[in-house]
Amino acid sequence: MLKILKYSFFDLIRSRWSIIYFLFYFVSGMVLLYLSNDVSKAIVSLMNITFILTPLIGTIFGVMNFYNSREFVELLLAQPIPRKRIFLGMYLGIGLSLSLSLFLGMALPFVFYGIFGSSAIGSLATLLLTGIFLTFIFTGISFYIALVNENRLKGFGMAILVWLFLSFVYDGLFLLLLLLLQEYPIENLAIGMSLLNPIDLSRILIMLRLDVSALMGYTGAVFHRFFGNGTGMLISLLALSVWTIVPVWFILKKSHKKDF
Amino acid sequence: MTFTIKQIFLSLLFLYGYQAYPATIEVSKSGQNSIQKAIDQANPHDTIVVLAGTYREHDILIEKPLNIRGVGRPVIDAGHAGQIIVVGSDSVAISGFQIQNVGFSFTKDWAAILIDNKNYCRIEDNILVDAYYGIYLKKSNHIVIRGNRLEGKAENEINSGNGIHLWYCDSILIENNHIKGHRDGIYFEFVENSTIVRNTSEANVRYGLHFMFSNNDDYIGNTFKNNGTGVAVMFSEHINMINNHFIDNWGTTNYGLLFKEISDGELSGNLFKNNTVGIFADGTNRMKISKNEFVENGWAMNVFSNCMNNEIVDNNFISNTFDLITNSAKHHNHYHHNYWDQYSGYDLDKDGIGDVPHRPVKLFSYLIGKVPESIILLRSFFIDIINMAEKVAPVLTPESLMDEQPRMKIITDD
Secondary structure, three states, rough: HHHHHHHHHHHHHOHHHHHHHHHHHHHHHHHHHHHHHOHHHHHHHHHHHHHHHHHHHHHHHHHHHHOOHHHHHHHHHHOOOOOHHHHHHHHHHHHHHHHHHHHHHHHHHHHHHHHHOOOOHHHHHHHHHHHHHHHHHHHHHHHHHHHHHOHHHHHHHHHHHHHHHHHHHHHHHHHHHHHHHHOOOOOHHHHHHHHHHHHHHHHHHHHHHHOOOOOOOOOOHHHHHHHHHHHHHHHHHHHHHHHHHHHHHHHHHHHHHHHO | OOOHHHHHHHHHOOOHOOOOOOEEEEEOOOOOOOOHHHHHOOOOOOEEOOOOEEEEOOEEEEOOOOOOEOOOOEEEOOOOOOOOOEEEEOEEEEEEEEOOOOOOOOOOOEEEEEEEOOOOOEEEEEEEEOOOOEEEEEOOOOOOEOOOOOOOOOOOOOOOOOOOEEEEEOOEEOOOOEEEEEOOOOOEEEEEEEEEEOOOOEOOOEEEEEEEEOOOOEEEOOOEEEEOOEEEEEEOOOOOOEOEEEEOOOOOOOEEEEEEEEEOOOOEOOEEEEOEEEEEEEEEEEEEEEEEEOOEEEEEEEEOOOOOOEEEOEEEEOOOOOEEEOOOOOEEEEEOOEOOOOOOOOOOOOOOOOOOOOOOHHHHHHHHHOOOOHHHOOOOOOHHHHHHHHOOOOOOOOOOOOOOOOEEOOOOOO
């Protein structure tokens, strides 16, 4: 598995797209920092970019990479290697290379700017962590979709739909539900619903660091109490982990049965 | 003690015709050890010097004009038995004591120092520890309260008293005091023409400073930190609030500054930082709100629709989650020349004023007003999109509520 991971990882890291992905984060981080001259503001803007782009890139890369390396997979399958190792290796290869681009691209501008010792380091760390989580989650989902669908177009479309749903549509439905049920105590429902979407979950983890004043007001305090304390934090991280593991489990299950 | 010629001359001039010089009576643990007895023995205008030590007394009654001075911070401990010093005469000065452990009562407002219906007193440089009420003034005028430190142990609103409590007073000066752990740090009810300067009021259960039915008062250069609500101004007119700091007032019903039925005041040069709501205005009319800084608040201002003819000008709104929220599509206030960091317009003629108006009320803040739980969607893309749509064509948010001349740059003092 390690060998396949290594091939997949180095193949991707050398590719133009990884460099472009890295450069994109690096440049936007630099520009935001030096234009706003305010670390927390730069983190807010970067958060908006990250939560849209990371899942999207993860999705596209997952699908594209799987379809493109089809011949490579078929070649490997002919060898005496367990299927589990092949697919896990490929998945981790994509996830790691994307995460590396994200991590370096986002962290380096702040390191140059001098983040150490600033109070915003916690927010940046949260952003990096959730960004990496999102990368793995969406790579996994799209990888599974690609595995299920032989038809490239169909697979691609479905993966984008999932991204679109979790990024935009879900929040719209969420808001609609809150509006419809406003007469009822819906705090727990809201917490539950946010656990069901990794993007919302990541957003809330960042929000807890940036908008504490607002969260202490009105009902916000309920959310602050839940997500702000140790247990809530643990539950959120656990939910993100579940979101990471479930697609992988599906990939492994599917790869066992699939006819190539 | 040494006197200059001038002082001696002046003293002689003033004392001409007096039969006796003011005497100095000393109270110490080794000699005369009762403050009350010393007061009883003294003649009007004498000085009583109390030396270091702990004096277990309460209900000390002062019925003649005296200067009572602690040297080496003597402690008066009531052992929670009742009130401690009752001033029943004009022109009493009390300074240099540590006064502690006032009794608690549900029926009596026991205080560390009570001035009842008397004038021209000075309470200076005392430390009040675990006082139910700290300094309590009833129908008293021309009093100076300066440089005192009050440390209460209030835990809830029901079982606690106010730090400095004024009722029906006029011309009071409250300066450089530090008040902590009371119900209201400073409480004004029917107080006129009084000034509160450079005090710090923190960690009080209810309000840092509370005005009720009090007109023509000023508070300048104070810090209100980590209180239930920084300052509450209710049913009052002509209150000037200048250069104060309202910091860290966090919680569900907590505000930096609460306005309720007030009018014709001025609020300028203040800093609102890290509050859940910077200013909460209900029934507020003809106020001039200018040159204030709103930084990192949840909501910088919550202005109810029953507020009229207020002028909000030259303020900085920086890094607040929401700048402004209101509960109606109608509004009757004037916003202009403020700096809003969320303003996204342009300035083609380079006069420092944005060319397109800024609408500070976002659709999302309106939604939160309706469904508070929706705050969980804060900073979501979906919300950004509907905010943008609303900004282009306002439907739910007040269309006319806008800053026609938003500034492009942060306003600095110079």
